[in-house]
Amino acid sequence: MAQVLVVDDSSTVRNEVCGFLKDAGLSVIPALDGKDGLDKLRANPSIKLVVSDVNMPNMDGLTMAEKIRGELGNQAVNIIMLTTENSPSVKERGKAAGVKGWIVKPFNGAAVIATLKKLAG
Amino acid sequence: MKIRHRIASMVIMTLVAILAIGGYAITESRGNAQHVESVTDGVIPTTLASADLVSRAKDIQLNIMALVSAPDAEIASQLKEKLAAQKTAQAEALQRQLEAATDDTQRGLVIQAQESLENYFASIEDTAQLKLAGQAALAEANLFATVAEYQREFGQIIDTLRIEKDRSKDAAIAALRHSLSRTVGALSGVTAAALLLLSFAGGLLYRQVIRPIGHMQAEMSAIAANQDFTRRVPVTREDEIGQSITAFNSMIARIEESSAQLRQKTADIQSMLQNIPQGILTIASQGQVHHEYSAHLESILETRDIAGRNIMELIFANSNLGADSLAQVDAAVAACLGEDLMNFEFNQHLLVGEIEKKMPSGALKVLDISWSPITDGQDSIVRLMLCVRDVTELRKLAAETAEQKRELEIIGEILGVSQEKFHEFISGTLRFIDDSEQxxxxxxxxxxxxxxxxxxxxxxxxxxxxxxxxxxxxxxVHQAEQTYEALRQPRPEIAWDQQQLLAELAGVRRFVERYARINELSLGRKGPGRRGGVERYLMVDKTQIQETLQRLEAVNIANIHELVAARDAIHKTLRLLGTESIRETLAGILESLPGLAEELGKCAPRVVIEDHGTVIKNQLGATLKNAFMHLLRNALDHGIEGTEERVATGKDPVGLIRLELCVADGALRIRLADDGRGLALARIRERAQQAGFIEPGQTLSDEALAQQIFRPGFSTTQAVTTVSGRGVGMDAVQDFIRREGGQIEIRFTDEAVGADHRRFETLISLPEHFAESVGRKPETTRVAATEPTHTEMPADEPVPGIQPAA
Structure with missing residues (x-):
């Protein structure tokens, strides 16, 4: 089953996203922040999709994305950011870190699921 | 010839020229070298050797003289030996000269010299012998006689030889010099010719290759610089340049074609943007509005300041969107622009589709916004396109239609209940509400x-x-009931609020009263009614209402035309509610006419009714019934003659009454005529004089006389019958009509001015709102264009058509 790493410090959002992805038939690995996400991706390099919050304690989503590409050297994983606002600087950093998509909260499950399943492999 | 052939020919020509020049130079120099060799190795040494002959001859002379004058024999003998050696040397030198002789002159001279040398030395030998023999004087004499002779001869010969040799040498050197200068001349000539030829070929190459290439390049540069794709580079040749130009021209033609298409498309888009009745704009990075947008957008947004503005400010400022929704739209727009197409799918739901916006004019507009992404070849969103429509009217219309639909549904509901039961229900319900309010x-x-x-x-x-x-x-009612259900709970969720409860009950009351009002006004079912009497008043049946409602269900509320059509359909249905045909209104009176005729001893008249599709609101029913009871009875009693009289005057024994209705010039017009004897003007005058309405001898026009019949208590009949003649006739009719805001008049339809009887018609006009047209909108109804609807009555004689008053 295709695995998805869901990184969000808010348990409400995390549970919602995880539940929604599970319902869609995906296997979900939750992570509490960027650091945790990085560790879990290191442990499961076969993961093809990361859905992550941007603002998180310890390590934010963009830093995590940069480390995934840099430290882990993982260029294959698709990174999708969950966000509430999109400043040009954030987007620029995201683009440099190979962020593929931006889902503005509140997300519409029906609109995203088909693409997310495809990205999850 | 192709360019490569030209260049190849040029190279070959150059090579040939170089080879020719080289070959010629080699041949010439070889000949000249031989020539030089022959001069240096042959001519010059022998010439020098000929000079040696002369000098050696002088030595010999000196030696012979020394020998002759030698002091002793030893010296003489030594000198003799020396002379012998000199003779050998001279002989050898002559031999060499013979071998080197170049012509017969030289050869002859050498042979002469050889012979002379032999003679010379023979005389020297003789002289030496004499000296050695001690005959010094003889020797001396011999020397001066013989030797000197031979010596002079020999000297002359070798001198001639030397001169000949010198001449020959000079000739050889001159020949060599000539040959060398000829070679130089020839080589210069050949080189010059080659250079000339190559220059000519180069010129030709320049003219045929370099210049056309330069020309082509200039033309191409000009086309590229001006972007003038209508221009072509002329093709005057078939070589590579010609082919390149042809290829270039066809490329330009294709560019011209595609740029024409592009221009056309751009023009189409421009024209579309200018004329489309929609606001279309695109936004690029940072949410800025692109300077190309549809003209209609300016009228929607009521501003010309659009290009370059931020979308959030331009569209969403002063809208009903809260700060959070605005932030979401902003973030969603940013999430899409410059990103993969999937981001549009992800965030589309946040791009608001409808807003209410307060415009600069103060008006509140409802704007419908549809968003679509514009992508590049890599599926990256380069712009977002927005279609903005002003749907204020549409939404208003939809609300109006919904309200009408509700009304129609209510009518449908009411129609399902009999008038009596409905009346009971309404009064019962109002009692319950009274009780509840109390x-x-x-x-x-x-x-x-x-x-x-x-x-x-x-x-x-x-x-x-x-x-x-x-x-x-x-x-x-369910809503209100729920309130008390909630209050009934052991721990009520809501508090008892007297005012609010009263307001709620008032709302229920209003709704019940609305049902009652619809029942009375639209359906004309006031009061408990009669059993089975409902349908008589209804032009519109339940099926039609059902159909209208079904049609409404199918309406696309986004389409203003469909909405207008639906609204009109409901409107028509609603309008026709509570209407009836005049035949229905007058049914009772019409049914009574045969009986009345019988009472009067006349044949039952034919009544022809033409309503032109006009129906009557049933609130006018009573008025019309009252008025036409009089009018129709009058027609039958006063107008239509008895059977015998009719037969005697050649009329059909059956009288004809004709009633026409139409809506014209903003009024409902009713016209009544009969084929009876007409208005009895003479009798009217008589009666009016009797009643003192007019002075005796006072002359009135027929029209003024006719007007007398509207005076209260006026009657022309001699006896009060059960039918008419009670003097409550036309004044009452006029009163009924006037009470509804109408008018009644008499108009003559013949030319018999001053006659006792004149044909006439009664014209009634009433406010238009009492009438409805069946099957078409009232404003489009023209009587002349309407097929008359004949109420089924036997009519065997054609009746002239009614003309609209206008």
């Missing part, structure tokens, strides 16, 4: 019993409404 008023604080009673009241009302399938009312 209960609420009596209890400023919550009271369990009161709440229970109120709940029961509303529950009963709801139950009754549901029983009669009055769905809309059921829903409204």
């Amino acid at each position: 209960l609420v008023r009596q209890h400023p604080e919550q009271d369990a019993q009161a709440v229970a009673q109120l709940f029961r009241n509303l529950h009963t009302v709801k139950g009754n409404a549901r029983t009669y399938a009055l769905q809309h009312l059921t829903d409204v």
Whole structure:
């Protein structure tokens, strides 16, 4: 089953996203922040999709994305950011870190699921 | 010839020229070298050797003289030996000269010299012998005689030889010099010719290759610089340049074609943007509005300041969107622009589709916004396109249609209940509401019993409404019932609020009254009614209402045309509610005419009714019934003659009464005529004089006389019959008509001015709102264009068509 790493410090959002992805038939690995996400991706390099919050304690989503590409050297994983606002600087950093998509909260499950399943492999 | 052939020919020509020049130079130099060799190795040494002959001859002379004068024999003999050696040397030198002789002259001279040398030395030998023999004087004499002779001869010969040799040498050197200069001349000539030829070929190459290439390059540069793709580079040749130009021209033609297409498309888009009745704009990075947008957008947004503005400010400022929604739209736009197409799918739901916006003019507009992404070849969103439509009218219309639909549904519901039962239901319900309001008023604080009673009241009302399938009312009452249901709970969720409860009950009351009003006004079912009497007043049946409602269900509320059509359809249905045909209105009177005719001893008249599709609001029914009871009875009693009289005057024994209706010039017009004897003007004059309405001898026009019949108490009949003649005739009719805002008049239809009887017609006009047209909108109804609807009455004689008054 295709695995998805869901990184969000808010348990409400995390549970919602995880539940929604599970319902869609995906296997979900939750992570509490960027650091945790990085560790879990290191442990499961076969993961093809990361859905992550941007603002998180310890390590934010963009830093995590940069480390995934840099430290882990993982260029294959698709990174999708969950966000509430999109400043040009954030987007620029995201683009440099190979962020593929931006889902503005509140997300519409029906609109995203088909693409997310495809990205999850 | 192709360029490569030209260049190849040029190279070959150059090579040939170089080889020719080289070959010629080699041949010439080889010949010249031989020539030089022959001069240096042959001519010059022998010339020098010929000079040696002369000098050696002088030595010999000196030696012979020394020998002759030698002091002793030893020296003489030594000198003799020396002379012998000199002779050998001279002989050898002559031999060499013979071998080197180049012509017969030289050869002859050498042979002469050889012979002379032999003679010379023979004389020297003789002289030496004499000296050695001591005959010094003889020797001396011999020397001066013989030797000197031979010596002179020999000297002359070798001198001649030397001169000849010198001449020969000079000739050889001159020949060599000539040969060398000829070679130089020839080589210079050949080189010059080659250079000339190559220059010519180069010139030709320049003219045929370099210049056309330069020309082509200039033309191409000009086309590229001006972007003038209508220009072509002329093709004057078939070589590579010609082919390149042809290829270039066809490329330019393709560019011209595609740029024409592009221009056309751009023009189409521009024209579309100018004319499309929609606001279209695109936004690029940072949410800025692109300077190309549709002209209509300016009228929607009521501003010309659009290009370059931020979308959030331009569209969403002063809108009904809260700060959070605005932030979401902003973030969603940013999430899409410059990103993969999937981001549009992800965030599309946040791009608001409809807003209410307060415009600079102060008007509140409802704007419908549809978003679509514009992508590049890599599926990356380069722009977002927005279609903005002003749907204010559409939404208003939809609301209006919804309201009408509701009304229609209510009508449908009411029609399902008989008039009597409905009346009972309404009065019962209003009693329950009265009771409930009173209960609420009596209890400023919550009271369990009161709440229970109120709940029961509303529950009963709801139950009754549901029983009669009055769905809309059921829903409204249900809301109120729920309030008391909530209050009934051991721990009520809401507080007892007298004012609010009264307001709620007032709302229920208003709704019930609305049902009652629709029942009375639209359906004309006031009061309890008669059993089975409902349908008589209804032009529109339940099926039609059902059909209209079904049609409404199918309406696309986004389409203004469909909405307008639906609204009009409902409007028509609603308008036709509570209308009836004049035949229905007058049915009772029409049915009574045969009986009346019998009473009067006349044949039952034919009544032809032409209503031109006009129906009457049933609130006018009573007025028309009252008026036409008089008018029709008058026609039958006063107008139509008895059977015998009619037969005697050649008329059909059956009288004809003709009634026409139409809507024209903003009024409902009714025209009544009969084929009787006409208006009895003579009798009217007589009666009017008797009643003192006119002075005796006073002359009045026929029209003024006719007007007398509208005076109160006026009657022309001699006896009061059961039919007419009671003097409550036309004045009453006029009163009925005037009370409804109408008019009645008499108009003559013949030319018999001053006659006792004149044909006439009665014209009634009433406000237009009393009439409706069946099957078409009232404003488009023209009588002349309407097929008359004949009420089925036997009519065997054609009746002239009514003309609209206008």
